[in-house]
Amino acid sequence: MLKFIINRMMTLAISLIVASLVIFAAIELIPGDPAAFMLGINAAPDTVAALRQELGLDGHPVARYLRWVAGMMTGDFGQSYTYQVPVVDLVMARLGISLPLTLMALVLTILIALPVGMMAASKRNKAADWGIMGVTQLGIAIPNFWFAMILVLVFAIQLQWFSAGGFPGWDNGLAAGLKALVLPAVALALPQASILARVMRSAMIDVLSQDYIRTARAKGLSEKQVLLRHGLRNAMIPVVTILGLQFSFLIAGAIIIENVFFLPGLGRLVFQAITQRDLIVVESVVMLLVFSVIIVTFLVDIAYAWIDPRLRQSRLNLGAFR
Template sequence: MLRYSLKRFLSLLISLLVASIVIFVVIEIVPGDPATYMLGINAQEDTIAALREELGLNASKLERYWNWLSGMMVGDFGTSYTYRSPVNELIGDRIWVSLPLALIALTLSTAIAFPIGIIAASRRGSVTDMSVMGATQLGVAIPNFWFAMILVLIFAINLRWFASGGFPGWDEGVFAGLKALTLPAIALALPQASILARVMRTSLLDTLSEDFVRTARAKGLSKAKALRRHALRNALIPVLTIIGLQFSFMLAGAIIIENVFYLPGLGRLIFQSISQRDLIVVESVVMLLVFAVVLVNFFVDLTYALVDPRLRGRQ
């Protein structure tokens, strides 16, 4: 288990290194000078020169890459040109919106998908199975921004249970914060839950037809017990893979939902930075998201080994 974990950790470090090089090179090969690009075509020569100096663009590429990388390691992500404030402060404010949002959405999606997938699989071909699968088909098909607007229409505008958008900040209390994240989390979670439920169902059905489930039944386990004790854990591997992917998506890909609900999250930050050509912010936030995704996959890999002893290798 230790060997396996170390191996996965090594692969995590290598992924991060490769990602940092790719991100740096991509920003570098954007045609033209970053400073000119950021200031637009009407900028004065001396303004550009000043910005170049400020951005450290006069140093060699290798030196700049190293400065960027070593800066990030100690939490210094540079200074945003447009916001005129350190990037780590910008990120620090927003991550406390994005991370809870992703976590709530993930919990919600898992909590919905697991029982649905299990019920559908254990009653394969029944009316319950077919209606649940029909509903998830719908869930997969509906775009989440449209679903978000429907939620706003019903729960914010008509019922007035929630605000239609914005985030009061955690200073206003945990409840107020959670309340503001409820609708966005549902909008994010439901389509993902539909996908996850379908994966859960298929994976469980595959496992239920395995020989060892029949063996368990021959021991005297009821259908339900055989499913719970033997099939479920074996069915989890593909489900965990999807959960890992979904968490990454919800953290990094919540741009649209954050825009619909006017949430000051990472998605909106990166969206605004791109439109304002604030390359330093873009570079750093993308790196941070890569870090989050790689880290999540690392944990998914560790969970695989917890679930399946065959991956742990010899003790």
């Protein structure tokens, strides 16, 4: 298992290096001068030159790349041009909203999808299954910003259980903060939960037709015990794969949802940074997002090995599969 983790860590490091090179090259390759581009067409030449220096755009590309990477490693992402504050401070403050939001959506996705998918599989071709399949079909079809507006209409405007948007800040207590994230998290989670529930259903149907399920029934396990003791873990393998992919959708989805709910999160930051051509911020946030996706992929690989003993020992037992 340790060998497996070390192996995965190497892959992770290589992915990060490649990703940083691509992001750096993308900024480099944008035709024209990033400084001039950031300042717009009417900027005076000396302002552009000053910005070039501020951005660290003078010097050899290799040296600049190394400086950029070294900076990130020591927590120095540079200075935001529009806000005139270190990017780190900016990102950290926004992360305080986006991270809980994404995690909440992720937890909701799992909590909705797994039981619903298992229920549909165990009641295959019965009314409950058809109902679940219909609802999840809708969940996938409805754009989540539209669903977000419906949520606001019903729960904020009609019922007045939640506020329609904005964030009170964590200073006003954990409960208030979490409450403000509930509607956005639900809006974010719904399409993903619908997808995952369908994946869970088909994975479980596949598992339930396996010989070892018949063995479990022959041992006297009840249907529920069969599902939970033998079905769930086996069905988790495809589910974890999809869940890992969904994480990046949740992050990307957050950009739209944060705008709908006026949440000052990373999504809003990157959106504003793009419209204001604040390339340093864009570069840093993209790198951060790539980093988080790579970490999640790593966690997914670890989860596989945790679920499946054959993967844990695959290096030792290749012979058995020949």
